[in-house]
Amino acid sequence: MSGRVVVITGANSGVGFTLAKRLLLDAIKSQSPLTVCLACRNLTRADDAKAQLMSAALQQAQQQGDAQLVDLVTVDVVQVDTSNLQSVATAAEELKKRYAAIDRLVLNAGILPISVSNIRYSALPSYMLDLSASGVSKIFNQDNPTLPNKIPSVFCTNAFGHHCLVELLKGYLTEQSRPCRIIWTSSRAARKEHFLLDDVEHRCGKDPYAASKIICDAASLGWHEFFAENSNVTSYSTCPGLCLSGLTDKVLPAFVWYLILPILYLARLFSVMMTISLDNGSEAAYYLCQCRETEPLDYRSKYVAEGRIGRTVVGKEKVGDGCLYLP
Numbered sequence: 001m002s003g004r005v006v007v008i009t010g011a012n013s014g015v016g017f018t019l020a021k022r023l024l025l026d027a028i029k030s031q032s033p034l035t036v037c038l039a040c041r042n043l044t045r046a047d048d049a050k051a052q053l054m055s056a057a058l059q060q061a062q063q064q065g066d067a068q069l070v071d072l073v074t075v076d077v078v079q080v081d082t083s084n085l086q087s088v089a090t091a092a093e094e095l096k097k098r099y100a101a102i103d104r105l106v107l108n109a110g111i112l113p114i115s116v117s118n119i120r121y122s123a124l125p126s127y128m129l130d131l132s133a134s135g136v137s138k139i140f141n142q143d144n145p146t147l148p149n150k151i152p153s154v155f156c157t158n159a160f161g162h163h164c165l166v167e168l169l170k171g172y173l174t175e176q177s178r179p180c181r182i183i184w185t186s187s188r189a190a191r192k193e194h195f196l197l198d199d200v201e202h203r204c205g206k207d208p209y210a211a212s213k214i215i216c217d218a219a220s221l222g223w224h225e226f227f228a229e230n231s232n233v234t235s236y237s238t239c240p241g242l243c244l245s246g247l248t249d250k251v252l253p254a255f256v257w258y259l260i261l262p263i264l265y266l267a268r269l270f271s272v273m274m275t276i277s278l279d280n281g282s283e284a285a286y287y288l289c290q291c292r293e294t295e296p297l298d299y300r301s302k303y304v305a306e307g308r309i310g311r312t313v314v315g316k317e318k319v320g321d322g323c324l325y326l327p
Contacts, residue, residue, distance in 0.1 A: 003033025003072070005099050006289060009080060009162065010109030011038040012049040014245035015185065018278040019106065019285050020049075021056055024073050026290070028060040035074040035099075039091060041081040041109070050075045082109050082161025083153055092168035101176040104289050105169070107162040107216070108185040111154060112209045112247045155201045158212035163219045170227075179232035183288045184220045186237045186302060187213040188273060188317075217302065217319045224299040236288055236297060237319055239304040241273040243281030272306035272315070280312040281305055287314045 006023055010016045020036045027034035036053070040046035053075050061069035076098070080091035095102065146152055151160065166173075166182060173180045187210065194210035195202075202211040220237040227233035242248070242264075244257050257264075261276070268274045275281045283305040291297070301316040 003027075003035060004103040005035045005037065005101060006104040006106065007037040007039055007078075007095060007099075007102050008106040008108055009039040009082060009165075010041075011036075011106075012040045012042065012045040014247065015240050015243065015278055015282045015285065016106070016108040017049055017053075019108070019282040019289070020075070021053055022279070022282060022286050023289060024053055024057045024075070025060045027073050028057055028064065028069050031069060031072060033072050035076060037076040037078055037095070037099075039078045039080045039095075039109075041079070041083075041087075043077065043079050046077045046079075050077055080109075080165070082165070083111075083157040085156075085161065085164055088161050088164050089168060092165055095169065096172045101178040102169075102173065102180050103178055104181050104183060105166075105173075106183045106185070106285060106289070107165070108183075108285070109162070110158040110185060110209075110212075110247070112250050113154065114250045152201045152203055152208060154208035154212050155215070158209070159215035159219065162216070166219075166223055170233075173233045174227065174231040179234070179293050181288060181293075182220070182223060182233065182235040183285055184216045184235070184237045185285065186216045186220070186239055188239050188241075188302075188304065190214040190217050221299065221319060232293075234297070234299065236299055237302045238284040238288060239273075239302055240281035240284065241275035241305045241307060243275045243278055243305075245278060245281070268307050268309055272304075272308065275305045275307040275312060280307055283312050284314050 008016045008020055011020050020038065023034060024036055038046045038049055040049070054070070057073050058067065058070045061067050078091050078094050078098070079087065081087040162184070189207070189210040190213035191210060194205065194207040195214045196205065199205060200215070202208040205211055217237050220235045224235035227235065244254070248257060264274055264276050275283070284303040288297070288303055298316065300319050302319045304315045304317055306313050306315045
């Protein structure tokens, strides 16, 4: 079966899973062949996610009156741990063998290790605004343990592992017959105060998550310009806003987030970053997955899911606003 191929890292839960589900349901509705590859570290969780996605696809097909429409979509699983460069290399080879072309490569996997609360920022209003706008270093201390390969875990998992995956796929992507769009999950937390050129791996800083997202933005820019010279491969950066996922559960227990949901929705009056739901948080990546190749896009802009009153839209902000790596 021919059709588009979308590879999503970290797709067994959160924004990645929700994006996969939205794409599959759209494929059923439009009766368009689609393969979604869940590129995940944990195969058991990935297989569970695959089962849930295919069940949702079948339900959509049945709602449309033809259960056989589910045959239009396929969910595959490839194991990849972006904190393990050997795993990244193995996954790259598997992707090249399995698919004639990749239409969308969504680099979404990430971690946000949290340890002890910073009491100085315990007031809820400032807590919420700091978390949504400038990272979590002012509210919580982050862990950034060194991996067996001596690379800090957040840097490798969120940014460097994905960069290496693109490096290993670049020849394949350049030579394939169809255009490929690379989509990075970044954050508005990517600000210059969290990044130093002489500490790119963020071994000494207090916000490795934000620093890793600056690197994602820089990598997206660099790869777009690299591919622009001789291929139809493009690269763009996105931000999901503050949506409730496995990452936010590391900051506060899930039940606490649901207790303060009214406050989160009220905060939309002051901050468009309050996307809250995973459907809303996936909006920017979904837009970049679905918009046509002919649609004009700006690789120097970050596509941002913005929670408005009663709706979610995709906004744009300059990649590198306030950062060190752009003039």
